[in-house]
Amino acid sequence: MFPLTLNLLFIFTLSTPIAGWAALRMNRQSLCGVYASVGLAASGISLYYLFSQVSFGVVSYSLSVGLFSANLRIDMLSVFMATIFIGLGLAAAVYSIRYMEKDTGLPLYYSLLVAMVSGMVGVVFSGDLFTLFVFWELMSISSYVLVGFRKEKWEAVEASLKYLVMSAAGSATTLLGMSLLYGMSGTLDFQGLALAFNQAQPNAWLYVSLLLIIAGFGVKAAIVPLHTWLPDAHSAAPSPISALLAGVVIETGVYALCRTFFTAFLSIQIQWFSILAILSLITMVVGNLMPLLQNDIKRLLAYSSIGHIGYMLVGLVVGTQLGLTGTVLHIFNHALMKGAAFLCAGAIIYRIGTRQLDDMAGIGRKMPITATVFAVSLFALIGMPPLNGFVSELIIITGSFQANMAWLGIAVVLNSVLSAAYYLRTIRTLILPIKSEKIERVKEAPVIMLIPICIMAGLIILFGIWPDPLISIAQQSAAGLFPWWSGG
C-alpha cells in the first residue's frame, strides 16, 4: 500500500497508545518511549531498502494510474530528507525517555511524535501537491499540540496559539494558490504541472499564484516577515520537540518551496529569483542580529535557525546545480547541528531548571561532556573548517559566485562572521568561573540523554572531515529536482 517506511510509521502511531496503556499497568512508564524508539529505528532501517531502489531511478507508488491519482514519487532527495527526519526523530524519542519522565499523558506524547515524523516523511515522499498538503496538515496538527504539551505553563499555551493561528492561515493561503494552479492546468500532479507550465507564456495569474504559495509555505519555513511565531514556539516547547521543530519542521517548508518552484514556476524563474533574493537577505540579517539581544538560550538558538534558513534560501535563489547541492547538504547539516545544540541546551535546562544565560555561568565545569558537545555544535553552526557546517556553506558561497550573484555569497560570509558573536558568547558563559550555589551541586546529564547527543557530535565531526559520500548523495538529489528542466 504505502512504502514500508510509511507503513511502519503509521502502525507505530496507532499502537503506541496501546503500548503506553500496557506500560502503565506494569508501572514502568518508560516502556512507551522505548516502543516508539524501536518503531522509529525499524522504519529507519527500512529506508535502506528504498535507498538502494532509488539509486537506479525514481520509484513511484500509486494505487491507480493516470495523471489524477494521488501518488507518491520517491527520488534521492526524498530518501535523503526522510533519513534526516527519522534520524532526528529517533534521537528526540530516546532523549525524551528521560526528559519527559515526570510529565503525564506520555503515551499520547509519543504517539503524536511518531505522527509528526510520519507526516514529515509523507511530505517529502508525495508526488502530488494535494497529497503534500494532506501530509503537511498531519505534521502541523501534531506539532500544534506538541508545542503546547506542558499546558500548565501560560507560556506554552500562548506560544501554541500564536503558532496555530499563523500556520493555519499559511495553509489556507497555500490552498488558494494551489487552486489557481489547478484552474490553469487541470491537474495538481508535479509531473503534470511541470509538463503544463514548462514552455508557457507567463500570465498575471501565475504571478498571483506564486505570491500566494511563497506566503503560504514561507510561514512554515520562517521567512522573515512571517517568522514571528518561531522564537516563542521554540522556547516554550519541551526540548526534544524544540530540536525537532527547529531542525526539521522548518526545513519541510524549504523543501516544499524547492519542489513547487522547479515544477510549476519554471517559466518565471527570473521573477522569483529577485523576490527570493531580497527575502533571503532580510531573513539572514534578522536571524543574525536578533540573537545578540537575547538572554534566553532557546530563543537565541531559535533565531539562529532563521539565519540558517536564509542561507538555504540563498542556495535556492542561485538555482544552479551547485547552489541546490549546497542547499540540500545544508538541510542535512543544519538538522544535525541544531538538533545537537537544542538537545544539549535541554540537558542543561533539565539539570538547573532555568533558561536564562546569565544563570548558567560556569556550568561547563560541572557537565563536561554536555558542554563539549554543545561547543562542537556551536562551532559547527558558525561554520568553522573541520566541522560540517563549513562544507555546506562553502558550497553555497561557491555556487553564488559561479552564477554571478556574488553579493549573496558575500552576504552569507558576513552573516557567518556576525553569528560568531553570539555563539562565542554562549560558549564563554559555559566556561566562566562558577558563581552560584545551585551550579555547584549540578551533576552530569543522565546517560540516556547523553547517548543521542554524543552520537550526533561524532557525526558532526565525521562529516566535517570526510564529506564525500554526503556530497555525492546531495548532488544526485539536486539533479533529481531538474528532470523536466529543458532550458539552462
Added chain:
Amino acid sequence: MIDLSYYIAFAFALFIIGIYCLATKRNMIRLILGIEILINAAHISFIALADAIPGFVDPLAQSIVIISTGLAGSVSAVAITIVVYAYRHYGTLDIRELRRLKG
C-alpha cells in the same frame, strides 16, 4: 450563467475579509472563525474552477474540497482546545492581552 470572474472575485474578497478578521479582531474565537473563512475562500475557488466549462464538472476539485473540509474541522478542534486553556490561564478571551512573550 454567472461568469467565472465573479466567482474568482468573490473567493478573493472572502480571502481579504479573512485576513482582515485575523488582523483586527480581538476575541480569540473570532480568530478561529477567521481561519475558517480563509479556508472556505480556497474551497470556493476550487469549486468555481471545477464548473468553468459549461456542461461538464471536474470531480478532482470536488474530491479535494471534501478532503480539505475534514482537515479544516480538525484544525479548528485543536484550536478551540488551546483557546480553552488560554482562557484558564489569562482569564480573558482578548488576544491583545497575550503579550507576555516579547523580544
Added chain:
Amino acid sequence: MRADKITVAGTLLALFAMALLVIIIARDTFPIFEYALTPGHFINVTQNVGPESSSFMWTYRNMDLIVQAFALFAAAAGCLAMLRTDEKEKPT
C-alpha cells in the same frame, strides 16, 4: 463602534486590496484550463454527478483519504492530550 486604530487601518487596507483586486480581474480574465494537456481530462457530464464523483474520489484519491483519517486521529489524540487531567503533582 469604537474607532480603534488597528481596526481603522485594517479596514482601509482591506478596501484598498479589494479595489486592486477588481482592477486586476477586470484587466486579465482567468485563463481557465489554458495550460492543460489535452488527453488528460476526466470530466463528468452533468447528470448523476454525486455517485460518479464519489467513485472518482475512492478510486483515484484513496491515499489522501487514508492520510486524512490519520490526521483526524492526530487531532483526536491532540485534544485528548490537551484536555487531560492529572492527579499527581506537576513539576514546574
